[in-house]
Amino acid sequence: MPDTTIPVIDLAPALQGNRAERLRVAREIEAACTDIGFFTITGHGVPLALIDTLRGHASTFFNLPLDEKRRAEPERVTVPRGYRALGFDALSRGNAGDAPGDLKEYYHFGRESWPDTPYYTGETGQRYFIPNRWPARPDGFAAAAAVYYAEMERLTGQMMSLAALALGLDEDFFEDKIDRHITAMRLNFYPAQQEAPLAGQMRAGPHTDYGLLTILNGENTPGGLEVQTRGGQWLRVETAPDTFVVNIGDLLMRWTNDRWVSNVHRVVNPPPGSGPAAQRISLAFFHHPNYDALVECIAPEGQAKYPPVLSGEYRDQQYRRTRV
Structure with missing residues (x-):
């Protein structure tokens, strides 16, 4: 596979077919994750109307006056929920970069509800299962976000089964590591x-993602997503309204002992004078394992490149590093 293309993988045969079809699609995922760590998926089963509904609510919210948007900020700056204004964080700092705050706003949310059990409501659980914060406008924003989140849960569960097959593991290898996941979404x-x-300021500076998989629905507008190939080339990532871009995160790279690559990517600035056409929204689901999942390299004894790490602790560390 050349390192100048983002592969397109049709999931429909795997989601609708037998084990042989799942293995065939898993091999395509293996090739993409080994080469560049990014691929586009079709045949995923997520209705376009559902995507458009959440995108429409996000567009309405982000085009409200700034003072109204800021009423949806969390009460404490460390709480990863609600609205964040322009320049709140600099993603490149998560990879030891040094840049001004990113030129984006975002809305941060997680699952809408969870069981009333100690795993979720205990002292540790409360750090990750945090009530969402929603604005007064637009009506239906929270409901649309909850429906979309549930569809992403379904899709990532299916994709992690395919990932296990691709890695030569039992198909259910990841199930007990993601059944109480701490995934957060950002509407960027x-x-x-x-x-x-x-100088050096971008819409999102060069960075890697922290978890297992990121599933993103974006827009082809001036100033978009780019991924760095193994050869150092920056490659524009094209998208369509009914497709998703998937990339590998740090924890899955660690789990595979660098067999799969968590690749550096960025969102570049639009050309000067692009005007309103350069406005851009992306819907990003950052799939992250259970907070107590121990990420250990699936590598022969003595060959692991990384020490074991707890999923939640790793994410906490990366969040702290990116704050401006």
Whole structure:
């Protein structure tokens, strides 16, 4: 596979077919994850109307006056829920970079409800299972987000089964590691740029993601997503309204002992003078294992490149590093 293309993988045969079809699609995933760590999926079963509904609510919210949006900020700056204004974090700092705050706004939310049991409601659980914060407008925002989140849960569960097959593991290898996952979503808004960015400032600086898989629905507008190939080339990632871009996160790379790559990517600035057409929204589901899942390399004894790490602790560390 050349390192100048983002492969497109049709999931429908795996989701609707027998084990032989699942293995065939798993081999395509293995090739993509080994080569570049990014691929586009079709045949995923997520209705376009559902995607469009959440995107429409996000667009309405982000185009509200700033003072109204800021009423949806969390009460404490460390709480990963609600609205964040332009420049709140700099993602490149999670990979030891140094840049001004990213030129994006975002809305951060997780699952809407969870069981009333100690895993979720105990002292540790409360760090990850946090009530969502929703704005007064637009009506239906929270409901649309909950429906979309549930569809992403279904899809990532199916994809992690395929990932296990691709790695030569039992198909259910990841099930007890993601059945109480701590996944957060971000609705990212990249406004049209009225002023020139500071030196080194981007919509999202070069970074890797932290968890297992990221599933993103984006837009083809000026100033979009780019991924760095193994050869160092920056490659534009095309998207369509009814497809998702999938990339590998740090924990899955660690689990595979670098067999799969958690690749550096960024969101570049639009060309000067692009105007309102450069406004961009992406819907990003950052699939993250149970907070107590121990991520240990599936490698022969003595060959592991990384020490074991707890899923929740790793995410906490990365969140802290990216705050401006």
